[in-house]
Amino acid sequence: MADSAVAVDLGGTWIRAGRVSPEGEVTQTVRAPTPQAGPEAVADAIAELVRRLGPLPPGRLGVAVPGPLSVREGVVFEPPNLQGWREVPLRGMLEKRLGRPVVLENDANAAAVGEWWRGAGRGSRHLVYVTVSTGVGGGLVLDGRLYRGATDTAGEIGHVLVDPAGPVCSCGRRGHLEGIASGPAIARWVLERIREGRPSVLATGRPLSAREVAEAAEAGDGLAREAFERAGRYLGWAVAGLLNLLNPEVVVIGGGVARAGRWLFDPLREAAREASFDRPWRAARIVPAALGDRAGLLGAAYVARKEGGISGG
Ligand SMILES: [Zn+2]
Incomplete structure (x- = not known):
């Protein structure tokens, strides 16, 4: 299990977290409803969900987030599916809670990478x-x-x-x-x-x-x-x-x-x-x-595993 990455897929309705093996198998998943009480509550829920997966592996956590964001700054702008979010520094909020480096990725980008890595575009x-x-x-x-x-x-x-x-x-x-x-x-x-x-x-x-x-x-x-x-x-x-x-x-x-x-x-x-x-x-x-709804988790895990993200930015 030491080599598996932990990834999170944040949606407007559900948060999913899972372990992904280096070969791209999702070996464990948990999910919880997305709190509608703003970013702090969502960050708490993500951290709680990730802890339910057991001890964290070393390395970065990949988090797929709906809507526009800055990967470099770790900031989520105004996701249409998350009410009350505006310029949220989600990366730092999660790093503080989890004690691990975090990489944010747009959810459609994450799904694209997932389908490319292990899905229809393999x-x-x-x-x-x-x-x-x-x-x-x-x-x-x-x-x-x-x-x-x-x-x-x-x-x-x-x-x-x-x-x-x-x-x-x-x-x-x-x-x-x-x-x-x-x-x-x-x-x-x-x-x-x-x-x-x-x-x-x-x-x-x-x-x-x-x-x-x-x-x-x-x-x-x-x-x-x-x-x-x-x-x-x-x-x-x-x-x-x-x-x-x-x-x-x-x-x-x-x-x-x-x-x-x-x-x-x-x-x-x-x-x-x-x-x-x-x-x-x-x-x-x-x-x-x-890959259905596993694409985002797989892509977030892939992006987190690659040093600097796969665009090299
Ligand atoms: Zn439009």
């Missing part, structure tokens, strides 16, 4: 990761290294503009991919069509989730299928831009909405093929993520 050198769930996020592994950009904010695929006349995004800007293709955006679009009088098995008057839309698509509902065709098409256009720009070998699509399978992947691949150049299109596989 063995590749250039990988684009896109997660589609409550939001749309992403991460880039280029030349075998996580690409963080000048100030650690690279990979925000959800906030690429895909339709200037589109709906307002959760970030407040109009026409971003997340405002069209995230789970809540898909459900919202269906409800708007139902309000306009479109027939659908989903016209129940209750709130709606993207999962229910996926089930209705599977069952043959025309409106539900159209909703995924639309979301898939916009995702595909964004992916085409990434293929042309970065020429990756693999594009990994994860997150809860990707569980809709072909209803999302067929239009996504079709749109990406039409909108990209031939050579980058043929070079890239577009595949579902393989």
Whole structure:
């Protein structure tokens, strides 16, 4: 056990902690609900959870955190899923509680590294990761290294503009991919069509989730299928831009909405093929993520193990 790393995946609802072997096996996990009482309570909960794993190994702890942060400064900015957080020096708060050095990483970046290390992108050198769930996020592994950009904010695929006349995004800007293709955006679009009088098995008057839309698509509902065709098409256009720009070998699509399978992947691949150049299109596989909710833990463990983080910054 001495060689295993300890990693933490902080989410808006759950905190997960686990031990990860040098080979990338998650050997132990524990979880607890994320306190909604602010950063100090969350830092306490993380420390408590990590202690439940037993004696800490030497070396750094990797912590995956939702939303924008500075890896170099160890500061979390304003994560949309954590209420009341603003410029939180989480790295120092955890180091004080745990007595070990800590590395913070954006959760989508961590998941990208996890899928690249031990998941659907295993063995590749250039990988684009896109997660589609409550939001749309992403991460880039280029030349075998996580690409963080000048100030650690690279990979925000959800906030690429895909339709200037589109709906307002959760970030407040109009026409971003997340405002069209995230789970809540898909459900919202269906409800708007139902309000306009479109027939659908989903016209129940209750709130709606993207999962229910996926089930209705599977069952043959025309409106539900159209909703995924639309979301898939916009995702595909964004992916085409990434293929042309970065020429990756693999594009990994994860997150809860990707569980809709072909209803999302067929239009996504079709749109990406039409909108990209031939050579980058043929070079890239577009595949579902393989690690589920373990990707973030694995990636955080990998980043912590590599001295200086894998971007060398
Ligand atoms: Zn946005």
